[in-house]
Amino acid sequence: MNPQHTRQAETGQTDRPLIILGCGYTGRFILPLTAQRGTATWATSRNPAQQLTTMPLSQRLEFDLARPATWDHLPAGADLIWCFPASPLSAVQQWAGTQRPRFNRLVVLGSTSAYEVSDDSTDYPPPLIDEAAPIDRTKPRVQGEEYLRNELGAILLRVTGIYGPGRNPLDWITQGRVGPSKKYVNLIHGEDLAGICLAAIGKGTPSESYNVSDGTPYTWKEICETARQRWGVIPAAAQEDPAPGKRISNAKLRTELGYKLKHPDLYAALDLIASINPQS
């Protein structure tokens, strides 16, 4: 094996071009990593002239799942990272029918909201959920994700709550979107999600799904208490959310993709966000 191939096998990096399909919050974390990677990269938007202003013109593509006329804008032979809900199923199927031969590997960002949680469960704390747990196939995005996984060999990342600069859980507390309840929450920093997307492109097994979280389920009560002690953050919502929430296992991600988290500690990451941008 030549040295370049050895490095690719170790790092999961490839030299194929990459398209970030739907370059929003996560996509903007992927872009700087692709610059380090040194492969050709494009980003898509339904309105590139307004949404992709920071990118060179040559790297901007117009793409809208709802407008088949834009589908051929994607250069052939690239790997794709699909960063928006894969729905409705009819559009996903139509897209797959015409585009399947035109791309290489496909990573799809799903959500851990796919996992069914039975309402009558009294287990607390709730059991850890791994990739074998039942999913709710009535949800439109789950139907699209499962179609891409089963029919096109997509590598599916079931993502927990994404946070980072501009998406700060401390703001959710002060805005009353969450309060000091016993409900469990699972989070992943956008920078780590971006790194995991590239690890999945390089090392993920086609048609497999991987839960994506930092591996530490917290209760909102724990987060609120730490927020009060560490940053003087006072919750706006006092009411108890009776739902137990979910506890997501990231064991498969750790063992099979071998990604080393940059932000394994939520509170250290929140300190860092505050130090970079006190308004975030």
Ligand SMILES: NC(=O)c1ccc[n+]([C@@H]2O[C@H](COP(=O)([O-])OP(=O)(O)OC[C@H]3O[C@@H](n4cnc5c(N)ncnc54)[C@H](OP(=O)(O)O)[C@@H]3O)[C@@H](O)[C@H]2O)c1
């Ligand atoms: N936020 C969370 O905590 C969370 C948790 C679990 C999973 N997820 C999932 O993870 C994925 C990435 O999340 P994110 O927060 O990075 O998403 P995001 O900021 O909304 O970025 C996705 C981008 O995709 C583009 N897009 C939307 N619909 C499209 C369509 N029909 N056709 C083509 N492009 C479309 C939009 O860009 P333009 O407007 O420029 O076209 C949008 O900004 C999403 O699927 C999200 O649902 C999010």
